[in-house]
Amino acid sequence: MRVMDYLATRAGRATRIVTLLLVVGLARIVCPALAHSQAGGPAPGIPDIAALPHATMTFDAKQGQLILDLPPADLPASGAGGMAMVSSPVYQADVPASCTIHSSRASVLDSAGRELPKVFLHHVHLSDAGHRDLFLAGTLHLLAASKETPSVAVPALILGLPVTQGQRLITWSMLSNETPIAHHGVHVRMVIGCRPVTRGMFGSWFPLFRAYPWVMDAMFPNGRRPRSDRSFDLPPGRTTHSWESRPAIPGDIVGIGGHVHDYAVSLDFTDVTTGQVIWHVTPVRDSAGHVLDLPVTRFYNWHRLGVHIDPSHRYRITVTYDNPTAHVIPEGGMGSVAGLFIPDRGTRWPDVNIADPVYQQDMLELFGSDSGGTMAGMSGMKR
Numbered sequence: 001m002r003v004m005d006y007l008a009t010r011a012g013r014a015t016r017i018v019t020l021l022l023v024v025g026l027a028r029i030v031c032p033a034l035a036h037s038q039a040g041g042p043a044p045g046i047p048d049i050a051a052l053p054h055a056t057m058t059f060d061a062k063q064g065q066l067i068l069d070l071p072p073a074d075l076p077a078s079g080a081g082g083m084a085m086v087s088s089p090v091y092q093a094d095v096p097a098s099c100t101i102h103s104s105r106a107s108v109l110d111s112a113g114r115e116l117p118k119v120f121l122h123h124v125h126l127s128d129a130g131h132r133d134l135f136l137a138g139t140l141h142l143l144a145a146s147k148e149t150p151s152v153a154v155p156a157l158i159l160g161l162p163v164t165q166g167q168r169l170i171t172w173s174m175l176s177n178e179t180p181i182a183h184h185g186v187h188v189r190m191v192i193g194c195r196p197v198t199r200g201m202f203g204s205w206f207p208l209f210r211a212y213p214w215v216m217d218a219m220f221p222n223g224r225r226p227r228s229d230r231s232f233d234l235p236p237g238r239t240t241h242s243w244e245s246r247p248a249i250p251g252d253i254v255g256i257g258g259h260v261h262d263y264a265v266s267l268d269f270t271d272v273t274t275g276q277v278i279w280h281v282t283p284v285r286d287s288a289g290h291v292l293d294l295p296v297t298r299f300y301n302w303h304r305l306g307v308h309i310d311p312s313h314r315y316r317i318t319v320t321y322d323n324p325t326a327h328v329i330p331e332g333g334m335g336s337v338a339g340l341f342i343p344d345r346g347t348r349w350p351d352v353n354i355a356d357p358v359y360q361q362d363m364l365e366l367f368g369s370d371s372g373g374t375m376a377g378m379s380g381m382k383r
């Protein structure tokens with residue numbers, strides 16, 4: 001464990017975090033809250049995934065649960081007016097049994113196995129090292145949780161994210177301690193509801209749909225990882241950021257939600273090829289411009305599965321801010337959309353292409369130095 005022990009700025013800007021939780025299910029945290037690496041120095045390169053240290057993943061067939069346990073860490077007490085942060089290395093974890101994921105819950109356990117308050121969990125991530133993301137050539141991000149993330153679930157017989165025995169996943173976490181008490185041997189556990197792949201006449205019918213999480217960020221392809229920075233400065237007045245890409249495979253988007261900070265005025269997801277605005281949302285704000293809520297949209301009903309997207313089209317995320325103050329708000333803006341995606345029948349989820357520069361950048365960011373840095377705005381975040 002590398003330990004970063006630094007002070008969080010108490011008087012940070014009032015950054016409202018709208019937790020991204022889709023009505024249809026799987027949540028992802030999208031606010032890294034961490035600023036840039038300051039240590040500098042050469043990138044350490046991309047290590048061999050197969051040589052990474054292991055996290056433990058077991059399968060409880062009776063309960064239909066994958067249990068992921070990251071190795072324990074020591075959590076120092078917070079300093080005066082600030083919190084201690086501990087960032088884990090990246091671990092590998094092999095899937096012990098084939099199943100379809102339909103729920104997840106993350107917790108932090110002490111050395112005696114007792115659950116600690118959720119506030120200790122800054123974030124935990126689980127990715128598929130061998131498959132790419134829908135819109136980005138980096139690794140497929142499966143699950144994430146933070147202290148704001150409630151347990152999430154989708155109907156197990158209708159939707160499920162398939163994983164197969166022996167599939168290699170990667171996981172990493174960050175813990176935070178705001179208390180003056182050090183905790184030793186603390187570890188992160190994810191309990192992942194995963195329906196066993198059953199044989200027999202009807203066993204293979206369920207779940208009815210394979211569902212994968214997807215995300216687009218206005219700062220892609222940069223700063224995808226929680227250790228890097230996806231926020232941007234807000235000068236006075238209007239600021240717009242956008243990013244566009246093609247999905248790797250065709251399918252249906254069945255739900256969409258987003259994440260913005262204060263002074264955001266709109267977030268859009270557009271089919272650039274046809275000009276159709278698939279999703280336009282205006283954050284619910286108070287009179288001072290603070291974001292109170294960001295509505296989530298479902299694209300399915302009794303006669304329609306979702307919005308079909310196709311690799312022959314380009315899609316764009318656009319976030320717009322209007323900063324009413326007279327000064328630049330450093331790292332004040334973020335914009336991302338996320339949801340669930342159901343691939344067309346017969347399509348195979350694509351592997352990563354290790355020669356792709358975007359994949360290489362993604363891995364360099366994941367494995368890059370995370371020493372140093374500040375937590376500007378961290379404690380100013382509200383939800």
Ligand SMILES: [Cu+2]
Pocket residue numbers: 030031032033259260261334
């Ligand atoms: Cu954010």
